[in-house]
Amino acid sequence: MAQRAAKKNGKRSQAVSAKKQAILNAALNTFSQYGIHGTRLEQVAEQAGVSKSNLLYYFPSKEALYVAVLRQILDIWLAPLRAFHEDFTPLVAIKEYIRLKLEVSRDYPEASRLFCLEMLQGAPLLMGELTGDLKTLIDDKSAIIAGWIANGKLAPVDPHHLIFMIWASTQHYADFATQVEAVTGSTLKDEAFFQRTVENVQRMIIEGIRVR
CATH class of the missing domain: 1.10.357.10 (Tetracycline Repressor, domain 2)
Incomplete structure (x- = not known):
């Protein structure tokens, strides 16, 4: 039971890391083209394949995402x-x-x-x-x-x-x-x-x- 739970938690952690990295990759692409002021979080979320609310769960503001x-x-x-x-x-x-x-x-x-x-x-x-x-x-x-x-x-x-x-x-x-x-x-x-x-x-x- 414990081993199965640990495996499940490990997969969840990998999924979270992959989603955060996808957001960072999309943000890099967008920020490098438009800068922080010309970038909209909706653009980043769409490129990353996540919702805007999901993006904000990991990065609470555009400035926080930019700094990351x-x-x-x-x-x-x-x-x-x-x-x-x-x-x-x-x-x-x-x-x-x-x-x-x-x-x-x-x-x-x-x-x-x-x-x-x-x-x-x-x-x-x-x-x-x-x-x-x-x-x-x-x-x-x-x-x-x-x-x-x-x-x-x-x-x-x-x-x-x-x-x-x-x-x-x-x-x-x-x-x-x-x-x-x-x-x-x-x-x-x-x-x-x-x-x-x-x-x-x-x-x-x-x-x-x-x-x-």
Whole structure:
């Protein structure tokens, strides 16, 4: 009896998680197109295949849903940086970070564009995360880079500006995908173009921080 109840509860939990994720996916798609002010909850609910009242059961307001989407984006966006450790060879670690960031731009372009939109608006609903967990993570990883520089393993550059440059050069391919495709005729979904992009961005950044 207990085992059957546990199995039933497990299935219910999976169903709830799947429904919440469907809502978040639909919200990401809608918010990235119309922004928070141009999005209606009815649109999100229809895309997610749920009623508006069901959506509001999980996310009590449009602002709460928007913040939940942004937090999920931030987790995706920061995952490559969290994988960055001081026991790696510096140039190998930075090359891999560039590759992972370009994979995020390839696989989650809508997420990157919505995050960019929030930043352009002054991050009114995400400032707490930016000045809290994000800043702590950046400070930790900047300290690793500073240690490599102090030990003569990297050229003397400002760690924050190095991270900002990697963000700018990799997220460009998501945030300005239409421009990239108009100029090159390709997107990161094209495997050959993706590999060329990785190699070129890696080369340009690595050559700037390699010890001479």
